[in-house]
Amino acid sequence: MRTLLIDVWKRLTPWSKSADVYANDTDNAYPERMDRLINNSVTSKSAAAIMVQYLIGKGYGEQNDTIIVNKSKNTKLIDFACDVAEALVKQRGVYIHINWNALYQIADFSIIPYEWCRLGKADSNDYHGKIAVCKEWLKPKKTDIQLIDVYNPDKRVIDAQVEKAGGWDKYKGQVLYISMDTGLIYPLSRIDSVANDCDSEAQASVYKNRLLRKGFFGNTLVVTRPLIGDGLEPGSKALIEAESEREKFQQAIKDSLGAESTGGVLCLEMDFAGEKLDDAILIKQIESKIDDKLFNYTETSVRENILVAFNNLPAGLIKTNETSLFGNSGEAIREMKRTYWENTTKERNLLTSIINQLLQKSQDYPSLKVEPQKLIDDAAVNNPK
Numbered sequence: 001m002r003t004l005l006i007d008v009w010k011r012l013t014p015w016s017k018s019a020d021v022y023a024n025d026t027d028n029a030y031p032e033r034m035d036r037l038i039n040n041s042v043t044s045k046s047a048a049a050i051m052v053q054y055l056i057g058k059g060y061g062e063q064n065d066t067i068i069v070n071k072s073k074n075t076k077l078i079d080f081a082c083d084v085a086e087a088l089v090k091q092r093g094v095y096i097h098i099n100w101n102a103l104y105q106i107a108d109f110s111i112i113p114y115e116w117c118r119l120g121k122a123d124s125n126d127y128h129g130k131i132a133v134c135k136e137w138l139k140p141k142k143t144d145i146q147l148i149d150v151y152n153p154d155k156r157v158i159d160a161q162v163e164k165a166g167g168w169d170k171y172k173g174q175v176l177y178i179s180m181d182t183g184l185i186y187p188l189s190r191i192d193s194v195a196n197d198c199d200s201e202a203q204a205s206v207y208k209n210r211l212l213r214k215g216f217f218g219n220t221l222v223v224t225r226p227l228i229g230d231g232l233e234p235g236s237k238a239l240i241e242a243e244s245e246r247e248k249f250q251q252a253i254k255d256s257l258g259a260e261s262t263g264g265v266l267c268l269e270m271d272f273a274g275e276k277l278d279d280a281i282l283i284k285q286i287e288s289k290i291d292d293k294l295f296n297y298t299e300t301s302v303r304e305n306i307l308v309a310f311n312n313l314p315a316g317l318i319k320t321n322e323t324s325l326f327g328n329s330g331e332a333i334r335e336m337k338r339t340y341w342e343n344t345t346k347e348r349n350l351l352t353s354i355i356n357q358l359l360q361k362s363q364d365y366p367s368l369k370v371e372p373q374k375l376i377d378d379a380a381v382n383n384p385k
Contacts, residue, residue: 013185021118031115034189041198047310054344055085057372070108083111092180092187099173105363131175151176197302311343337376
């Protein structure tokens, strides 16, 4: 048991003295690593995109494009919602920068890339008062790290922060930090438990690609009797002419076999017994060494694990070859959509709550409350035509 526990990989969050932040894993690169694993896995990337869509539904109606949440960046509500949803789907956490005005209203807000943010030191109440923002955490310089106050709408807190900053014109605002793992310093990525599966899917693709590009698969082997006889002096005219004839012969073979559309032609010379043509030349196609059954089993297995990590995403919503799913006016597909809409309720409610919380404290939309439009009508599921 002790050996097994040692072998199990665990994400750690040690204190980094050099950067004065809690590192997100021992190399402080956990968010980047998880994001790369998702992007390298076709199933994870597709699943993440679908889950984001289910969090925002069909959007927020006419407010999608009419509401600008950040005028300096011309960020529309729907674009902001998509960015927040993507962070919640992939990293299960999000950082949002908020600027206040002198009336203690939110002037604008925008998402900060999750990979850029780390938490500063906690006080005796385990409260982290600062968010450290840096574009590169591998070997960060203190001068590249920007410290911003954690979100707190209390007017007295904002006044104290503004005074400490030297006035409103120098105030950096606050960062709202949302974590779906409240018991941890940083949330675990959605693919944390299937990270190896994501990597296996990517490596399987790399392996097959290397076999096709650099292996012998698709090549044609041509074996002939020696094309140059023994006893020719090195550098002699006879040897030069013989080598020229050999090159012409081998090129003719490649041209006749259409080498430009195959893996290539390998020419080998060796002695044969017999006088028949079949005894003088042998042409053999080299078959693939890719075990399709093994790869199919492995890829199916890892795909299923990854889909479970994305709130049990039905495989049929990504891709299916089963025409039966489209029978009965697509009833099976509609049922999958309805089921996954329910599976993503927690994340969708969190996203909607974040947006409404910001809008209600904003200077422009304090009375606005949005709700995502459903992707599928319940009546269509219960009463399919």
